[in-house]
Amino acid sequence: MNAPVTPEQQALLDRFVRDNKMFYAPDPAIMSNHKIEPRSEIEEKLLSGPVDPHKVNEVRGLVLAALDESHTMIEQMGAAPGAKWGDMTTAVFTASGDLTMIAPHGVGGFAAAVFYPIKFINKYWRNEPTVGVRDGDAFIHNDARYGGIHNTDQSTMMPIFWKGELVCWISATIHEGENGSTEPGGMPAAAESKYDEGLKMPPFRVVENFELKRDLVTFLQNSVRDPKLQLEDMKVRLHSCMRLRERIISLLEEHGEEALIVMLRKQLEDVVAEVRRRITELPDGITRMVSFADSTLREAALVKMNMALTVKGDTITVDMRGSSPELINRSINTNQASFKTMLYSSYMQNIWPDLPFTMAVFTPFDFIFDEKSLLNGSFDTPQAMSLIPLFKTMTIACIPMAKLIYGLPHRHTAIVAPQYDQPATLIYGGLTQHGEAVGNFCADINGMGQGGRSHLDGEHSVSPPFAAHCDLGEIELMEEDLPIVRLGAFTLSKDRAGFGKQRSGLGYEQIHTFRNSGLWGFMTGCSGSLYPSAMPLFGGYASPTYPLCKIKGVNVFDQLDRDPDGVEFDIVDLMNRQPIEGATYSTHPMGMTFELADPGELYMMCQGAGGGYGDVLQRDPERVMKDLDEDLISHATARDIYKVVYDEQNLIVDVAATAALRDSERNSRIARGVPYDEFVKTWTTPEPPQNLPFMGCWGEQDVVYGINVGKRVQMKGTALQSQFMLNPKDVEIASLKAELAALRAVPR
């Protein structure tokens, strides 16, 4: 038996381990903790005495103005396309790293992800003799495994010192796009390992004495396709942080550090108290929701997200067990920190948009995940297209929260059905007409249709699901910089809506081509071509499915030269009438890895609609006529879905005939409906259909299905295994070989 370890020996051992750490990987203690830190000594001292709320408010206003200014600087100067449409933010954090405030028009998810790397710096670099944290330093970071949404986003984080003490942290984040990944644009669907993802920056110091270290900048420029973008925006983020710092230093000079520390901490604690109060208003119990992505972006697969929200007293438990297992060679995994960040964004956009944007909102929340699930992916999983689960994360809570909130005497905001939840935009790469290498994405990612609302229809193409105020950018500006030409833009996608008592907002059509480049290509990273994306609320219908449409083999500009008026740029008309001579017309799932195109070929997709709200038979017939008048729906939809009788010429409703038709439809429903208990006996199957590539639990959440090396497997939820997907080309080759063998076997 070994002798017990003495305290001296233990201290020696601890020091040895600390001094000889092999690799500073993401720290699970940081990455699994979304809650605010305990009060620091100084916070405890200051907040245990009387606090002047007027002073707090004054200081908060000054910080908010400074954040607004620094954010506007990025907006005006940023080089990344994302910076031109609002995909960015500046933020301020406590000295411990808790997010206190973001810029008024900022994308909160960015800041809500940055507290993780700041806490990493505090824990590991601050006392590390070879690194340290000093006045004038700034750190850079992009790897979502250390905190973040995905690796296209780069953050600059700067400590603010006052009288020699660290008093707070500030940050500036931009969706930069290009990051040297295996496909241009920074969101590679083709990534089969994390080493295909391009830049993977854990937090490290890149600024000393308020100046960028040019050797490190050069290293980063050398690692990406767009070195100009990398340099420009590192400068922009740094100078935005420096301006923000300047304002906070002025504040400290005027009001002192105690006022700032009190405000930063009190903001967090007040929000926690308010959220606990709001949760207490909700009924105790459980609401549940399932959501499916229908693609890994390499092959069709039905990938499940399984949610149960449990309200008990002043706490909500988010249980995501039973969701799909992680895919070790596909890029659509995410990690629990990214998941929480985007779920939090959803709460701030749809549930409690009136609250200050601080991660403290989630302090009363607890989470449960299966290990190695798609949403709680391990360190080695590729996560470059985490947007597939994360965009669904931004809407998945709308439905179960609506069922908790609907009956409350007071609502903090309107109840809204889920917004469209896929990043429906083209990602591009190649050489521009100016001879520059670029890779990035289009602003259409910000144009999702809203879901139907409790009192109104959803708005068309209103915003992304992560920030209500992001913009679509200017097409003309894009065409100045890039060879992309938009032949059809912002035409609402008629009949492609979530129908309901309150219909969703519609998405719009995007018809892209390019010219004046000898090397150009596109990719898309969406699911929702087989299974609808945006789910409905309270008896409405979902968004439809959306394919990627291509017209290839001809240069459309030649046709336009010959016959400028012969082509109408409407996707349905183009695909059904096929007016471009000699072209090949095809539809595809909206997950497409990067492919080179020829000039004048068309790539067409839609931004999507949200979910519908309520029974279609309760929709006011006059509003159905208005939809017709605005060309949002067809007569077939008005008649067959909404059951309205009217004159097609003048859109005058026959009120009595409509009431009779709707009564008749209600009677038909009663006639065709089957009592639930009887229905489930014939409907429910013990496991997923054999032909369905299904991932996730089917019935009980602790039995999870996966697809490993081409075969269905069943696992316990507590012991998920990473799933390895076959190369789609190998699958196709095997299929073609089998077909060839069968043909050869036929006697001639």
Place this chain on the structure above:
Amino acid sequence: MKVLITENLRIDLDSEQWECRACGKALRSARDNYKRGLLVHNRDPREIHKPLLDPTRYQLTYAPNPEWCRILEYYCPKCGTMIETEYLPPGHPPIRDIEFDIDALKAQWKDRAEITEPPVAPDPPRPRGHGGQPVARAATGDRR
């Protein structure tokens, strides 16, 4: 005392029953799954999300694939109101989406006034966002 739960459902706390808000029919014990008091129809999604592209030419047409997705429509057995819709893969067990602690609900509403129509709440705020030159002009006092 009746508590509104969704656009189409409420719970009568006295009788402990789920009720249809359109016709008042008592559907099921509030301690049970309300869906058990409803009728269900397995709808081919192409009937609602109709193919807009020619199905003889294209496999993907804006209509969901019925082998991947079905719509379960839940109706009130008395008035035919569509209480809920549920999109699921064929054969997937329906979700028990609402499971409240009825005793806690009673305690919670003991001191609340009954609400028969839900409050109209404000839309989520849409702060004036990315504005480029117009915002810059406004900041300088230029009101053009």
